Amino acid sequence: MNESHQTALSTWLLAMADDQLILAHRNSEWIGHGPILEEDIALANIAQDELGHARLLYELYAALTGDDPDKLVFFRETAVYRSTQFVEYPKGDWAFTMLRQYLFDAAEMVLLTQLVDSTYQPLAQAAAKMRNEELYHYRHSSAWLKRLGLGTAESNQRTQTALDTLWPLAQQLFVPLPAAEFLTTDGVIPPATVWQEAWEQVVRPFLHNCDLAIPTAAAPPTADRAIHSPYLAPLLAEMQEVARFDPEATW
Amino acid sequence: MVKMAHIWQALNEVADPEIPVVSLVEMGIVRDVRLDEQANAVTVVITPTFSGCPALHVMRQDIETRLHTLGFSHVTVETTLHPPWSSDWISEEARVKLKTFGLAPPPRHGGRLEVTFFAPTACPYCNSTDTRVKNEFGPTLCRAIYYCHACQQPFEQFKAL
Ligand SMILES: [Zn+2]
Numbered sequence: 125m126n127e128s129h130q131t132a133l134s135t136w137l138l139a140m141a142d143d144q145l146i147l148a149h150r151n152s153e154w155i156g157h158g159p160i161l162e163e164d165i166a167l168a169n170i171a172q173d174e175l176g177h178a179r180l181l182y183e184l185y186a187a188l189t190g191d192d193p194d195k196l197v198f199f200r201e202t203a204v205y206r207s208t209q210f211v212e213y214p215k216g217d218w219a220f221t222m223l224r225q226y227l228f229d230a231a232e233m234v235l236l237t238q239l240v241d242s243t244y245q246p247l248a249q250a251a252a253k254m255r256n257e258e259l260y261h262y263r264h265s266s267a268w269l270k271r272l273g274l275g276t277a278e279s280n281q282r283t284q285t286a287l288d289t290l291w292p293l294a295q296q297l298f299v300p301l302p303a304a305e306f307l308t309t310d311g312v313i314p315p316a317t318v319w320q321e322a323w324e325q326v327v328r329p330f331l332h333n334c335d336l337a338i339p340t341a342a343a344p345p346t347a348d349r350a351i352h353s354p355y356l357a358p359l360l361a362e363m364q365e366v367a368r369f370d371p372e373a374t375w
Numbered sequence: 376m377v378k379m380a381h382i383w384q385a386l387n388e389v390a391d392p393e394i395p396v397v398s399l400v401e402m403g404i405v406r407d408v409r410l411d412e413q414a415n416a417v418t419v420v421i422t423p424t425f426s427g428c429p430a431l432h433v434m435r436q437d438i439e440t441r442l443h444t445l446g447f448s449h450v451t452v453e454t455t456l457h458p459p460w461s462s463d464w465i466s467e468e469a470r471v472k473l474k475t476f477g478l479a480p481p482p483r484h485g486g487r488l489e490v491t492f493f494a495p496t497a498c499p500y501c502n503s504t505d506t507r508v509k510n511e512f513g514p515t516l517c518r519a520i521y522y523c524h525a526c527q528q529p530f531e532q533f534k535a536l
Pocket residue numbers: 498499500501502503523524525526527528
């Protein structure tokens with residue numbers, strides 16, 4: 125792999141890993157606050173799985189750049205994170221959390237299915253590993269979306285409100301990253317449009333069957349992953365607090 | 376000179392940190408062993424069950440500690456993701472031990488994980504299949520929570536993967 129391809133791939137891997145990490149952290153905020161004990165446990169598990177996926181992706185990134193995954197997570201400033209605003213937004217109510225998880229799980233599932241055939245072997249292998257775990261997540265969040273969408277007038281209305289906010293934000297997931305054409309030409313990753321189309325084929329009919337209306341306006345607030353929502357900095361401040369308090373600590 | 380068979384035997388004594396009744400070999404976590412007799416070195420290849428499994432570094436340490444007692448000067452533990460770990464690899468003996476431990480073994484799926492979502496799960500205490508999943512997520516990444524209507528006890532299942 126030549127240098128420009130390597131840079132394009134590390135840029136892409138960092139973005140994917142950051143999304144997993146930030147969403148895992150958001151979901152972990154429900155621990156001790158879940159509506160019922162079972163859901164408390166389920167979200168803690170899903171957060172831990174996503175954290176495991178983030179770690180696999182940071183390790184692939186580190187193999188290309190020589191960085192240390194822990195340092196990337198705990199000592200990187202807000203400005204150099206590459207997460208989407210979609211995962212940064214506060215956890216909101218249960219409908220917001222479950223809808224975001226559903227939209228993300230669907231995106232992850234179709235992406236991993238495509239990445240299993242990546243020409244970059246380490247990525248193809250990591251994708252095959254993550255995909256089966258993702259099946260459990262998708263089952264869980266899609267079951268909740270049915271309950272919420274088809275449940276009561278209030279649950280439907282709350283989920284619809286969440287969808288109106290999250291649908292445009294979700295579009296940022298599919299904005300092609302700098303120099304991604306190097307990767308798509310070589311079959312390392314699928315083109316963003318192919319990923320997005322596969323995602324829409326899954327989520328559009330599903331949301332419709334949950335009695336939810338997909339907003340027509342769908343432009344993400346920004347196409348640039350360097351521009352963050354005001355919510356990322358406080359999240360990182362909390363997540364990084366302990367590690368930064370004593371950078372040399374070991375356990 | 377330590378023979379390959381001795382190494383596997385020693386590895387078969389290294390317990391799964393979360394389920395101490397079964398070994399890392401029985402769980403299908405140990406994938407390969409490479410011996411370099413001249414350098415008195417051994418390399419063990421392991422694969423994680425669930426990718427967020429926090430027990431991986433404990434497994435690595437336990438393997439190193441156990442193999443050092445065989446007299447190797449160098450013990451290396453490598454991890455691989457390929458092929459991805461499958462719960463189908465859990466041996467018959469280990470399945471019996473899981474049950475004794477109170478964990479229902481995972482149904483076999485032959486690579487089609489989806490089929491396990493509808494498989495009946497027998498209670499590890501009374502063998503009844505009059506059971507219901509209460510939560511597909513449990514106290515660790517690899518466990519789901521069930522309830523048995525026959526003996527009216529909750530139990531856990533080692534999840535299929
Ligand atoms: Zn029973």
